[in-house]
Amino acid sequence: MDIKYDYDLLVIGSGPGGYVAAIRASQLGLKTAIIEKDKPGGVCLNVGCIPSKALINQAEIYRNRDQLENMGIRLDESGFDYSKVFKKSRKAANTLAKGVEYLLKKNKVELIMGEGFIESPNRVKVGDRSLGAKNIIIATGSSPRQIPGFPIDETKVLSSTGALMLEELPKDIIILGAGAIGMEFAHILNSFGVEVCVVEMMDSILPLEDKEAARVLHRALQKRGIKFHTSTKAISMEEKDSGRILVILEDAKGNRTEKEAEKILVAVGRQPNTHGIGLENLGIETIRGFVPVDDYYQTKVQGVFAIGDIVDSPLLAHVASKEGEIAAEFIAGHEPEPRIDPNTIPSAVYCEPQIASFGYTEERAIQEGISYEKAVFPYRGAGKSVAIEKSEGMVKILYDPITHEILGGHIVGAEATELIHELLLAKWGELLPGDIASMIHAHPTLTEAVMEAARNADGWAIHM
Amino acid sequence: MAEKILMIALSPTMKTGLISKWEKKEGEKVESGDLLCQVETDKATMDYESIQEGTLLKILVHEGEQARIGSPIAIIGEGGEDISDLLSDIETDMEGITDDGKIGPEEDTTSSISITETGEESSGDRVIASPLARRMAQQQGIDLSLIKGSGPRGRIIKRDILEAVARLEKSNLGMPKTTSQILPTSSDEVIQVSTKRRIIAERLAESKYSAPHYYLRLKVLSDNFMEARKLLNITLNKKVSVNAFIVKFVAEAIKRHPIMNSTWQGETILRHASIDIGLAVAQNDGLITPVVRDCGNKGIIEIDRELKELIDKALNNQLTPSEYSGATFTISNLGSYGIEEFTAIINPPGSAILAIGKMGKEPTIVDGDKIEIRTLMTLTLSCDHRVIDGAVGAAFLKDLKDIMENPIRVLY
Numbered sequence: 001m002d003i004k005y006d007y008d009l010l011v012i013g014s015g016p017g018g019y020v021a022a023i024r025a026s027q028l029g030l031k032t033a034i035i036e037k038d039k040p041g042g043v044c045l046n047v048g049c050i051p052s053k054a055l056i057n058q059a060e061i062y063r064n065r066d067q068l069e070n071m072g073i074r075l076d077e078s079g080f081d082y083s084k085v086f087k088k089s090r091k092a093a094n095t096l097a098k099g100v101e102y103l104l105k106k107n108k109v110e111l112i113m114g115e116g117f118i119e120s121p122n123r124v125k126v127g128d129r130s131l132g133a134k135n136i137i138i139a140t141g142s143s144p145r146q147i148p149g150f151p152i153d154e155t156k157v158l159s160s161t162g163a164l165m166l167e168e169l170p171k172d173i174i175i176l177g178a179g180a181i182g183m184e185f186a187h188i189l190n191s192f193g194v195e196v197c198v199v200e201m202m203d204s205i206l207p208l209e210d211k212e213a214a215r216v217l218h219r220a221l222q223k224r225g226i227k228f229h230t231s232t233k234a235i236s237m238e239e240k241d242s243g244r245i246l247v248i249l250e251d252a253k254g255n256r257t258e259k260e261a262e263k264i265l266v267a268v269g270r271q272p273n274t275h276g277i278g279l280e281n282l283g284i285e286t287i288r289g290f291v292p293v294d295d296y297y298q299t300k301v302q303g304v305f306a307i308g309d310i311v312d313s314p315l316l317a318h319v320a321s322k323e324g325e326i327a328a329e330f331i332a333g334h335e336p337e338p339r340i341d342p343n344t345i346p347s348a349v350y351c352e353p354q355i356a357s358f359g360y361t362e363e364r365a366i367q368e369g370i371s372y373e374k375a376v377f378p379y380r381g382a383g384k385s386v387a388i389e390k391s392e393g394m395v396k397i398l399y400d401p402i403t404h405e406i407l408g409g410h411i412v413g414a415e416a417t418e419l420i421h422e423l424l425l426a427k428w429g430e431l432l433p434g435d436i437a438s439m440i441h442a443h444p445t446l447t448e449a450v451m452e453a454a455r456n457a458d459g460w461a462i463h464m
Numbered sequence: 465m466a467e468k469i470l471m472i473a474l475s476p477t478m479k480t481g482l483i484s485k486w487e488k489k490e491g492e493k494v495e496s497g498d499l500l501c502q503v504e505t506d507k508a509t510m511d512y513e514s515i516q517e518g519t520l521l522k523i524l525v526h527e528g529e530q531a532r533i534g535s536p537i538a539i540i541g542e543g544g545e546d547i548s549d550l551l552s553d554i555e556t557d558m559e560g561i562t563d564d565g566k567i568g569p570e571e572d573t574t575s576s577i578s579i580t581e582t583g584e585e586s587s588g589d590r591v592i593a594s595p596l597a598r599r600m601a602q603q604q605g606i607d608l609s610l611i612k613g614s615g616p617r618g619r620i621i622k623r624d625i626l627e628a629v630a631r632l633e634k635s636n637l638g639m640p641k642t643t644s645q646i647l648p649t650s651s652d653e654v655i656q657v658s659t660k661r662r663i664i665a666e667r668l669a670e671s672k673y674s675a676p677h678y679y680l681r682l683k684v685l686s687d688n689f690m691e692a693r694k695l696l697n698i699t700l701n702k703k704v705s706v707n708a709f710i711v712k713f714v715a716e717a718i719k720r721h722p723i724m725n726s727t728w729q730g731e732t733i734l735r736h737a738s739i740d741i742g743l744a745v746a747q748n749d750g751l752i753t754p755v756v757r758d759c760g761n762k763g764i765i766e767i768d769r770e771l772k773e774l775i776d777k778a779l780n781n782q783l784t785p786s787e788y789s790g791a792t793f794t795i796s797n798l799g800s801y802g803i804e805e806f807t808a809i810i811n812p813p814g815s816a817i818l819a820i821g822k823m824g825k826e827p828t829i830v831d832g833d834k835i836e837i838r839t840l841m842t843l844t845l846s847c848d849h850r851v852i853d854g855a856v857g858a859a860f861l862k863d864l865k866d867i868m869e870n871p872i873r874v875l876y
Contacts, residue, residue: 402603405596405622430594430621 003122003132007033009331010124010133012116012277015042017308017320018139019100021328022109028332032109033133035116035126040100042141044317046093047161052184054089055164056350059191063352067389082192083167118278121301125278135303135331138291139324140277142270142309149236150176150266156245157237157264160185169194170262174247176234178205180349182267183217187351190226197227197259199234199249206349210361210396213412217355220392229259237264272310287312295338296330297323305331314345343408346424348417353393356420359408359427360398372398372407375433377453379413381463384444390414395453397423397433404432404457415446422450433457466521466541466550471531474503474510475785479610480530480659481505483537488520494540501537507660507752507788509781519543524554530659532609593620600625606632631670660750668809675728675815675848679807680861684868686823686839689713692871700765706823707743707797708768714818715739715759716874717864718793724860725792727813728850734813742791742811743771745778752778753811755791799823805842815851818864819844 008030011022019041022034039046062085065075104111114126118138124131144159146152154162160181169192175182178200190196198205205221205228206214222228231252238246246260272289282301284291291299291306298305305327308320322340329336343359365372379385379393393413399406409423426436436454441447452461471481481503488494488501500514518540525537536554539547591608593601597620601608604625611628613620657665689709697703718724718739727734739760742753754774756767777783794811799822808819821842828838843864847857867873 403596403600430596430615432595432599435595 005122005132005134007031007110007131007133009033009135009137009328010035010116010131011137011139012118012124013042013139013141013308014040014100014104014111015139015141015308015320016044016317017141017324018042018137019104019109019324020321021137021139021307021324023103023107024325024328025332026107026109028328028334030135030328030332033112033131034104034109035112035114035124037113037115039097040104040111041093041097045096045100047164049317050096051089051093051164052160052188053350054092055085055188056184058085058088059188060352063191082169085192086165086167089164116277118281118304120281121304135305137297137305137307137324137327137331138277138279138299138310139306139308139320140273140310141320142272142315144266145269145271147176147234147266147268150234150264152266156239156243156262157266159266163265163267171195172197172261173263173265174199174234174245174259174261175265175267177267177269178202178207178228178230179267179269180206180347182265183221184350185265185267186221186226190221190224195225195261197229197261199229199232199247199259201231201233203231205230206355208361209347209349209355209357210408210410211363212396213355213357213394213410216393216412217349217351217353220353221351270309270315274310296336297327298330313340314342314347316345316347319345344424344428346420348420350417353390353413354416355410355412356416357408357410358420358424359406361408361410362398365398365407370407371401373401373457374398375453375456377449377456377461377464379446379449381452381461382444382446382449383463384446384448385414387444388414390446393449395419395423395449397453397457399433399457404434405430406433411450413446413449419446419450422447466518466539466545466547467516468536468550468554469500469514469516469538469540471503471525471533471535471537472512473533474512475505475507475789478505478507478533478659480532481510482530482659483525483527484509486523486527490520490523491543492520494518494520505659507663507785508783510784514540516540521545521547522551591620592618594622596622597625604629604632658749664750667812671810671812675810675812676850677807677810677846678849678854678857680845680847680854680857681805681842682861682865683840683842684865685828686841686868689868689871690823690839696764704764704768705771706799707795708764708771710795710797710818710820710868711741711743711756711759711767711771712762712764713864713867713871713874714741714793714795715762716867717860719760720863721856721860723852723856724816726815726851727792728815728848733851736792738792740790740792742788742794742814743775744794744796744808744811745775747778747781752783752788753791753794754778754783754788794818795820799841805844807844808846810846810848815848816857816860817846819846 009025009032011018011034014034014036018034022032026032044050068075101111112126117125118136119125119130122132124133124136144161150157152159163185172195173189175186175196175198178198182198183205186196186198204211204214205218218228229249233250235248235250240246244260244262245264246258247264249257249259274286274289274291282304284299284301290312291310293299293306293311297307297311307323307327309315313319319340326336346356346358349355360370360372375397377395380391385391390413396410397406398408406423406427409420411420433454436451437458441451452463455461474481483501484504485502487499494514494517496515496517498514500512503510503512519542520538521541522539525531531537539550541547592613593608594615598608600622606625606628608620611620611624614624615621693704693709722735725736725739738758740755740757741759742755744751744753756770759767774787791811791814793814794817796808796817797820798806799820802822805821806819808817810817823839823841825837826840827835828840830836843861845857845861
C-alpha cells in the first residue's frame with residue numbers, strides 16, 4: 001500500500017535554489033511546501049546579490065557625480081547621508097522577498113516559517129510539527145567563512161552580511177580576500193570615499209578569473225586609490241585603545257607589516273550550512289563540508305536531494321536555481337539533462353569595470369593541456385564605448401583551434417555581466433565564433449565588441 | 465499545382481531507398497494508388513504507390529539511384545505546367561546537405577555512419593544540426609543525414625558527432641579512416657555496397673562490438689527427434705521441416721528460461737512476453753531473418769506453415785518489415801552446407817542466437833562404454849553476457865538438448 005505523506009516534496013530553505021525548486025515542483029503537479037527560518041529568498045535576496053547590487057548602483061551614481069560637475073553643475077554634498085543608501089538597499093531586498101512570497105503563493109507552494117530538522121528520510125520537524133514528505137530537497141545554503149584569528153562580531157570585524165547592514169560608513173577598512181565579494185565591497189566603499197585596503201593570499205585579485213581581465217580591473221581600482229596587498233596573508237589582529245583594529249600582514253617572503261583601520265571585512269568565501277539540519281539522521285557524511293550527490297542531485301538516501309551551496313559546485317545563486325530545477329524535474333518523473341556542465345556557468349563581478357566570464361581561462365586551459373586559440377577585441381574599438389566614456393575593457397573568446405568550439409568567454413568592461421550571455425548562448429547552442437561574426441549587431445552598441453572579437457577568430461575584425 | 469513526390473520510409477530501419485524501377489514514365493498520367501516505382505530498401509523491394517494524382521512531370525531520381533527519406537524523387541502536376549521554380553527550390557534545398565540530394569553509391573562508400581536502433585526517422589529535407597556539429601562532421605567526413613540528433617527538438621549536437629565517431633572507429637577497427645584506402649588495379653572489381661549490405665554490416669558490427677558474446681556448445685543425439693519427425697510426416701502425409709521442429713523445441717526451452725527472450729536496454733532489461741523466433745535465411749545479396757511470432761503458443765504444424773510462407777517471401781524479396789524485424793531469439797542453421805559447427809553473431813534485439821551444424825552419423829559412446837553409430841548434431845549458443853550469464857545459458861542449452869533428445873519432454 002502506498003504510504004500517504006503530507007507532501008510530495010518538502011524543500012528546506014527558500015533561497016534561489018529552494019524557491020525555484022519548489023515552484024518548479026509545484027508546476028509539475030507535486031504537492032510542495034517550503035521551510036524558511038528567516039526570510040523568503042535566502043541570502044541572495046536578503047543579504048547577498050540583491051542588496052549589494054542596490055548599493056553598487058548607488059555607489060556608481062555617487063562616484064560618477066563628477067560627470068554632472070563636468071557639465072557645470074555644482075553639487076552640494078553636505079546633505080549626503082549613507083543611511084539613505086542603506087535604506088534603499090533594504091527596500092530592494094524587501095520588495096523582492098515579498099515577490100518570492102507572492103510567487104510561492106501563486107504557485108501553490110505552502111510557506112512554512114521555522115527551522116527544518118530532518119528526522120528521517122521522510123520526516124522533517126519544524127517547531128513542534130512533524131511533517132511527512134515523500135521527497136526532501138535540502139537547500140540550506142551557506143554562510144560567510146571565518147578565518148582563525150579574525151572572529152566576526154559584525155561591528156568591527158564584519159562578514160559580507162555585516163558590511164551590507166552598515167548604516168554609516170567607516171573612515172577606512174581592510175578587506176581580507178579579493179574574490180568577487182571582496183572586490184564588490186571594495187568598489188562600493190571606495191566609491192563613497194572610504195579608504196580601502198585589500199589583502200589577498202593569491203598573487204592576483206579574482207584568482208579564478210582570466211588573469212588579463214582581472215588585471216584590467218586591478219589597475220582601474222588601483223587608479224581610484226584602493227591599496228592592494230597580493231600574495232599576502234593576514235596573520236592576526238588586535239583592537240587598539242583608540243578602538244581601531246591593527247592587522248599584522250605577512251608577504252610571500254615572510255616580511256611582516258602592520259595595517260590599521262576602523263573595520264575589517266572578512267570576505268574569504270562561504271561555507272555550506274550542513275550542521276544542525278539532521279544529516280546525521282540520514283547517515284549522510286559531508287565531504288569538505290559538502291553533501292555528496294548524484295547527477296540529479298540525489299543524496300545516497302533515496303528521495304533526499306541536496307542543491308545549491310551545500311553541494312560541491314560553484315556557490316552561485318544561478319547554479320543553485322538550475323540544480324533546483326533539475327532535482328524538481330527528476331522528482332516529478334521527468335528526464336532533465338543531468339548535472340550542469342561547469343564550463344557553461346557564467347560568473348559576474350560587479351565593479352567598474354565589470355567582469356563576466358564562463359568556461360576555460362587561459363591559465364586553466366594551459367594547466368589541463370587543452371589547446372586553444374584566442375580572439376580578443378578592445379572596447380574602445382566599439383564606437384558606443386567611446387561615446388558613453390566607457391572605453392576601458394575587452395572581449396576575449398577562447399576557442400578550439402580545430403573545431404572552433406567556444407571554450408571560454410571573458411569580458412571586462414561596462415555591462416560585461418549582460419554582454420557575456422551572447423557568448424554563452426553561442427556556447428550553449430554550439431554556435432561558432434563565425435556565427436556571431438556574421439550576425440548583424442545593432443550600431444552603436446557594446447555588443448559590437450563581441451562581434452568584432454568573434455570576427456578576430458577568423459582574423460577579420462574591421463575596427464582594429 | 466505541381467508537387468514534389470518524396471521518398472518515404474518503407475521500412476523502419478530504412479534511411480535511403482534505391483529506385484530499382486520506375487513504373488511510370490515522364491508525361492504519363494498517374495492516379496492515386498497507381499504503382500509509381502519499385503524501391504529497394506535495406507531489406508526488401510517495396511512498391512511505392514502514388515497518393516497524388518496528375519501527370520508525372522519529372523523524374524528526379526533515376527533507376528539505380530538512391531534517395532534519402534524525405535528527399536524529392538519526382539514531380540507530379542498538371543501536364544505542361546511550368547515547374548522551373550519548383551526545380552530551383554529543390555536545388556537550393558539540397559545544397560549543404562549532399563551534392564544533389566541523392567546519396568549516390570560513390571559517396572556512400574565513405575565513412576558513413578548510422579544509428580542502428582530503429583525509431584523515428586527524421587523527415588524533411590533539412591538536417592538540423594548545430595554549427596559546431598556541422599563543422600565537426602565535415603572535418604570527420606561524417607554524413608549528418610545519417611545521424612539522429614539528441615539536442616533540443618532532435619538537433620544534432622557535438623555529443624552525437626562524438627558518439628558517431630566513436631562508433632565509426634569501433635566498426636572501422638584496423639581500417640584507415642579516410643575513404644578510398646587502396647586504389648584498385650584494372651583487374652580488381654569495385655563492388656558498390658548496397659543499402660542492405662550496409663545495414664547488415666552496421667547491425668552485425670554493432671552487435672559484435674557492443675554485446676559481449678560468449679559461446680556454449682554441445683552435441684545432441686538426434687535419432688529420437690528424427691524418429692518423431694518421421695512419424696509426424698507419415699501422419700500428415702507431408703514434410704514438416706527440421707527447422708520447424710527446432711523452432712518449437714527452442715520455444716519450449718525458452719519457456720523454461722524466459723531470460724533468454726530478453727533485450728539489453730542499458731538501464732533496463734526488457735523481457736519479452738512473446739517468443740518471436742527469427743530464422744536466418746540466405747538471399748542472393750545478403751541475408752534476412754523472417755520471424756515467427758509467439759512460438760510459445762503455436763503448434764509445430766502452424767510454425768512449419770508460417771516458416772514456409774516466410775522463407776518463400778524472403779527468397780523473393782517480398783517480406784514486409786513487420787515480418788523480419790524484432791526477433792527475440794534467432795536460429796541460424798548451416799547444416800545443409802555440411803558445416804559441422806559454427807558460432808553466430810547475436811541478432812539484436814535478441815540476446816542469444818543458436819547456431820545449428822549438420823546432422824550426421826557418428827560413432828558415439830553410449831551406456832557407459834559401448835560404441836554405437838548414432839545421429840548427432842552440434843548446437844552452438846551465442847549469448848549476450850550483459851543479459852544472460854554463463855550458467856543461465858548453459859541450463860537453457862541443457863534443457864534444449866534434453867527436449868530434442870526426448871521430444872516427449874515438451875510435455876513436462
